[in-house]
Amino acid sequence: MARLGHEATSYAPPLEMPEMELVHPKTFIGKYVFSQDAKVIAIQYFITATSIGLVALVLSILIRLQLGFPGTFSFLDPSSYLQHVTMHGMIMVVYLLTALLLGAFGNYLIPLMCGARDMVFPWLNMLSYWTYLTAVLILVASFFVPGGPTGAGWTLYPPQAITPGTPGYDWGIILMLVSLAVFIAGFTMGGLNYVVTILQARTRGMTLMRLPLTIWGIFMATVLALLAFPALLVAALMMLMDMLAGTSFFMPTMIALGEQTGYEDGSPLLFQHLFWFFGHPEVYIVALPAFGIVSDILATHARRNIFGYRMMVWALIAIGGLSFVVWAHHMYVSGMNPYFGFLFATTTLIIAVPTALKVYNWVLTLWKGNIQLTVPMLFAIGFIFTFVNGGLSGLFLGNVTVDVPLADTYFVVGHFHMVMAVAPIMVIFGAIYHWYPKVTGRMMNDTLGKWHFWITFIGTYGIYYPMHYIGLAGVPRRYYAYGETGFIPDSVISLNAAITIAAIVVALAQLLFFYNMFHSYFRGREAGPNPWNATTLEWQTEHTPPHHGNFGRELPVVYRWAYDYGVPGARHDFIPQNVSPDDVETLPEGQEVPAR
Amino acid sequence: MTVTLIFLALLLGTFLTWIVRQSLNVRPWASADGPSVNESDSLPPAATPARVGLAVFLAAVTSLFALSISAYTMRMELSGDWIPLAPPPLLWLNTLLLVVGSVGLQRAWDGARRNRLAQVRSGLKLGGAATVAFIVGQLFVWMQLQAAGHHLVTNPATAFFYLITALHAVHLLGGLIAWVRAMVLASRGESMRDIHVSAELCALYWHFLLLLWFILFGMLLVT
Structure with missing residues (x-):
């Protein structure tokens, strides 16, 4: 016992936790449709976000068909190309990544990992999902209205976004702005729940510094989202007023289609400030939960405690704080005061410090770990590669002088897809393979999972790595076709065709994933309660999948952090958070922990 | 953006002070030694x-x-x-x-x-x-x-x-x-x-x- 370093007399006896009154509906609709159980809401979020994400995936293939084989497909004209680009970007960033990481993973994991029965405000939680679904449906409606969805680019910059001649001028842009406003209202309801549940509903002994990093990541991301989304809301409302009521918040005096518009002296730059005041924190709203989840996957599958836990927590907080003072690095080419640019370049480079700390800590967690190359682990390691890659190209773009020539080229497309598309998606896949056994009670197929990983990992490099070279060659982004452009060499054209083929292969590989997910639900190997021998509370539930209320009659009591892997002297290579020091099985003196 | 930044600085400053106070003298890796089970980092009871x-x-x-x-x-x-x-x-x-x-x-x-x-x-x-x-x-x-x-x-x-x-x-x-x-x-x-x-x-x-x-x-x- 002494070798474990615990004082047996020092733990407090388990106190009674205030019990929640849970709604236990009897009907199918109450249980699975208008459910107030965070786990069901999580699955609803997952299904909705994945469905709309698949639409965005198809759009990306359409974009790539045009870029790889320009002029070949008659159904792709300049307008539809711009619409596809816009909808692809907005859906992926807001309606897929944000909703999946916070809505789906947040709802499933927060109560379970904190040791709570459910979210603190279950009814509001349910309302949050239905509001999100409404936002998605409004967005989808824009595909079917006259003029189609907006083609203003995912940043929706005015004056272009609401100027006649831009695709989706009639209805698309209005539906997009309304949908965003509804999304933000829905998110605020969910976000309140996540923050209050983490602060208030942790079980006894689950101190802040014993929370798994997944929860820390989701917590900080939610705080950022609650403070940053209002910027998008204000911008959307003001643009709606410009569009519908004819105010001139953003719209300058201008001539459109040969006629003077009614707008006077508005400031498009003001929109950019508001948009990016949301837009940059949004990067971290997506990244921080991914940072947290990947930390837990790495520790669990390397059978090693996370390196520098406190540093990881502070880094999350530092990144969150700094993310509010870097927004103008998206606006270097908007014509700002050079000193202003210098300031934002400096803050941008400073944010690299806590981010790099995290990367070092992930790598050091793997160092001398008992690495199990499971599918979740492969995806987690894949994340480290893609994130470092995307982060390094970010250092180029963070500097004003380098950014100015590169800002409108494919270098930027390569950069942000690497860092904010592929990296979080790697984590999302890792997380699904990791937690699927808890959600369904069955394991996903390992071989299919590995095929899925390798094709996706190598394939995405095949897509985005060449884009950096194309960008350095000066090829501009956002263009439908380049025509007879002298400075674009033939090699770029061949590369573009190759990228498109890689994109199609990666998209098809996702069928493996979906097949695996559906097939395993019925035919997968029984998982048991804790197939990864993990320490966190969700693996210690009485039932798998957990019932409504999560835990048995009594809530678990937490005695330790979430990273007691390979503790010297312990019989097993992991000690769950709810095992008291008295109950830890120890080895006789001199005997080593058996390798798994 | 000055107004917003001042607001955010105040808010995040308060939050940061609270978090750092909770985490500085804590050894997360040590299991169940007294104070951490004492709910020392919970919000006060008035914070329902x-x-x-x-x-x-x-x-x-x-x-x-x-x-x-x-x-x-x-x-x-x-x-x-x-x-x-x-x-x-x-x-x-x-x-x-x-x-x-x-x-x-x-x-x-x-x-x-x-x-x-x-x-x-x-x-x-x-x-x-x-x-x-x-x-x-x-x-x-x-x-x-x-x-x-x-x-x-x-x-x-x-x-x-x-x-x-x-x-x-x-x-x-x-x-x-x-x-x-x-x-x-x-x-x-x-x-x-x-x-x-x-x-x-x-x-x-x-x-x-x-x-x-x-x-x-x-x-x-x-x-």
Whole structure:
């Protein structure tokens, strides 16, 4: 016992936790449709976000068909190309990544990992999902209205976004702005729940510094989202007023289609400030939960405690704080005061410090770990590669002088897809393979999972790595076709065709994933309660999948952090958070922990 | 963006101090040594989930209004077409109504604390009536402005006036939903514990919106 370093007399006896009154509906609709159980809401979020994400995936293939084989497909004209680009970007960033990481993973994991029965405000939680679904449906409606969805680019910059001649001028842009406003209202309801549940509903002994990093990541991301989304809301409302009521918040005096518009002296730059005041924190709203989840996957599958836990927590907080003072690095080419640019370049480079700390800590967690190359682990390691890659190209773009020539080229497309598309998606896949056994009670197929990983990992490099070279060659982004452009060499054209083929292969590989997910639900190997021998509370539930209320009659009591892997002297290579020091099985003196 | 950044700096500064205090002297890797099971890092008992939930929501609302104020000042500086709008005198009366609304809800809250149902009911009624009167008063202000030729499109200053007053009124309308709930609980004579929570949240929310109105009205008067 002494070798474990615990004082047996020092733990407090388990106190009674205030019990929640849970709604236990009897009907199918109450249980699975208008459910107030965070786990069901999580699955609803997952299904909705994945469905709309698949639409965005198809759009990306359409974009790539045009870029790889320009002029070949008659159904792709300049307008539809711009619409596809816009909808692809907005859906992926807001309606897929944000909703999946916070809505789906947040709802499933927060109560379970904190040791709570459910979210603190279950009814509001349910309302949050239905509001999100409404936002998605409004967005989808824009595909079917006259003029189609907006083609203003995912940043929706005015004056272009609401100027006649831009695709989706009639209805698309209005539906997009309304949908965003509804999304933000829905998110605020969910976000309140996540923050209050983490602060208030942790079980006894689950101190802040014993929370798994997944929860820390989701917590900080939610705080950022609650403070940053209002910027998008204000911008959307003001643009709606410009569009519908004819105010001139953003719209300058201008001539459109040969006629003077009614707008006077508005400031498009003001929109950019508001948009990016949301837009940059949004990067971290997506990244921080991914940072947290990947930390837990790495520790669990390397059978090693996370390196520098406190540093990881502070880094999350530092990144969150700094993310509010870097927004103008998206606006270097908007014509700002050079000193202003210098300031934002400096803050941008400073944010690299806590981010790099995290990367070092992930790598050091793997160092001398008992690495199990499971599918979740492969995806987690894949994340480290893609994130470092995307982060390094970010250092180029963070500097004003380098950014100015590169800002409108494919270098930027390569950069942000690497860092904010592929990296979080790697984590999302890792997380699904990791937690699927808890959600369904069955394991996903390992071989299919590995095929899925390798094709996706190598394939995405095949897509985005060449884009950096194309960008350095000066090829501009956002263009439908380049025509007879002298400075674009033939090699770029061949590369573009190759990228498109890689994109199609990666998209098809996702069928493996979906097949695996559906097939395993019925035919997968029984998982048991804790197939990864993990320490966190969700693996210690009485039932798998957990019932409504999560835990048995009594809530678990937490005695330790979430990273007691390979503790010297312990019989097993992991000690769950709810095992008291008295109950830890120890080895006789001199005997080593058996390798798994 | 200065206004927003100051707000965020204050908020994140407070948060950071709290978190660092929780984490500096803690050894997360050590299992169950006394203080960590003592809930030392829990919020104080007064911080109930409902209150914390309201505080978090108010932080998001403050962010929304800080950004609106930032947009207001930036739009004023970025272009040369800004013609200041003199706020109609009726706004002073409306402000008084909102103060009455806040006082009414405070009375309801006090009544709930002292277990006086009649005071809760009268306080809620006064608060609700004054709030509805405030919103109607704001509509009158809009009509006065329209009659004086200050339309939405006349000038960015006018457009911002409509936007900001509308945003504020929408938040009050949202509050009225919670107020209806409190009214229902009080009129049915439900348990005083539930009425207390409901009345308290309403009162705090109204005080916040009153403070916010002082800031917004002050800004409209000064600029």
